[in-house]
Amino acid sequence: MLRREEIHGALSAPALESMNFLNEIMSRYPAAISFAPGAPNPSLMTGLDLNHYIERYVEHLETARGLERDAARRLLCEYGPSRGIINDLVSQALHRDYGLDVAATSVVITVGTQEAMFLVLHALFASPADVLAVATPCYVGILGSAKLLNISIVPIPESADGLDLRRLAEAVREVRASGRRIRALYVAPDFANPSGTTMSLEARRELLQLAEREDLIVLEDGAYGFTAEPGFEIVPLKALDVSNRVILLGTFSKVCMPGVRVGFVVADQAVRGADGTEVLLANMLAAAKSMVSVNTSPICQGIVGGMLLEHGVSIAALGETSGKLYRQNLLHLLESLDRELSGVKDVTWNRPKGGFFIRVTLPVPADFELLERSASAFGVLWTPMSLFHLDGSGDNEMRLSCSYLTLGQIEAGVERLGQLVRSVQT
Ligand SMILES: Cc1ncc(COP(=O)(O)O)c(C=O)c1O
Numbered sequence: 001m002l003r004r005e006e007i008h009g010a011l012s013a014p015a016l017e018s019m020n021f022l023n024e025i026m027s028r029y030p031a032a033i034s035f036a037p038g039a040p041n042p043s044l045m046t047g048l049d050l051n052h053y054i055e056r057y058v059e060h061l062e063t064a065r066g067l068e069r070d071a072a073r074r075l076l077c078e079y080g081p082s083r084g085i086i087n088d089l090v091s092q093a094l095h096r097d098y099g100l101d102v103a104a105t106s107v108v109i110t111v112g113t114q115e116a117m118f119l120v121l122h123a124l125f126a127s128p129a130d131v132l133a134v135a136t137p138c139y140v141g142i143l144g145s146a147k148l149l150n151i152s153i154v155p156i157p158e159s160a161d162g163l164d165l166r167r168l169a170e171a172v173r174e175v176r177a178s179g180r181r182i183r184a185l186y187v188a189p190d191f192a193n194p195s196g197t198t199m200s201l202e203a204r205r206e207l208l209q210l211a212e213r214e215d216l217i218v219l220e221d222g223a224y225g226f227t228a229e230p231g232f233e234i235v236p237l238k239a240l241d242v243s244n245r246v247i248l249l250g251t252f253s254k255v256c257m258p259g260v261r262v263g264f265v266v267a268d269q270a271v272r273g274a275d276g277t278e279v280l281l282a283n284m285l286a287a288a289k290s291m292v293s294v295n296t297s298p299i300c301q302g303i304v305g306g307m308l309l310e311h312g313v314s315i316a317a318l319g320e321t322s323g324k325l326y327r328q329n330l331l332h333l334l335e336s337l338d339r340e341l342s343g344v345k346d347v348t349w350n351r352p353k354g355g356f357f358i359r360v361t362l363p364v365p366a367d368f369e370l371l372e373r374s375a376s377a378f379g380v381l382w383t384p385m386s387l388f389h390l391d392g393s394g395d396n397e398m399r400l401s402c403s404y405l406t407l408g409q410i411e412a413g414v415e416r417l418g419q420l421v422r423s424v425q426t
Pocket of ligand 1: 111115188223250258262
């Protein structure tokens, strides 16, 4: 028998328990309409010819890298370099989509963004005095990685413009006064999970100025940028970064499929040793990766590589069809909420223009008790926003995700939410 107190504390954290409880409720009410999962729409993954994409990538290896056919196919079946095999395609795509000039050697292909987060935090947070700043509410993936690595977190409230920069500047000073330092800030500037908030161009510039002034590293998570309406995209922080302090984290989970578990990190910063020698941060991350997952599945990289090649080596083009579907779903969710809940006292919601998520505020706590009632009496599920808040706020908020449902399910689900909300009206 093992003793709980001898197991790493991160594995007993209340957030993990809550997540288990959420999964458990979902499994008990399989027929409920669920606004909980932030997963890609099942229709986008139906009928995909995976062999075709692998074949496309193999052809690329033959023509672009001059490999014999058998050697090209074998490359996908063997162990591979820790840094990845589709780095050149990712580098080209980032150039095509955002004008980013990052060499393939600065890219590490990871097992989803999740591994990239773990590797980056592990590399950057060498001292217990280093603190990670995050927006609250915050994506659980980064919080979980930080907890596993015993990294202290300071929450920065979100503003309508993404992040309360005045509060961030204060936090930098406060942490410094306590003898520690904010080493890095994690931010998802496009349609954040869970709040749906987007940072304006102006706010992005201000954040980078602040980061430069206070010597912060910025971890930019670009998971939902592809859902922006064409012509209304805002450039990534990485493309505005003149002092090379942004590390870009990317994922193919949403534009392709989460089952491939392929993501990437762009870490083009030089790391200088005491003797003056320099190593690229990407090389250090790849070395660490070799001791975490050895390498990202080459077969899965082949699928993603083939998909990129089929779409002109552009992540934006790859995400065009799915981006359109998500915008349609989001609009339908907003219109359904307008129809069902407009004018209901003390019920409000934000209006993101992209991403998967909407934040709804109720006049009563949106807690697990209400969720249980919502599921059993009304057949509708959602996520309590308090799970994502680090400062004890968000009790009355729910996160609705539009990504996994059909238009009909969204409409029916919001009708059920309307019944729930009216049932708790005082
Ligand atoms: C903010 C954010 N980043 C990244 C991801 C993707 O993570 P992964 O690439 O590990 O699937 C998600 C998925 O939910 C997310 O919401």
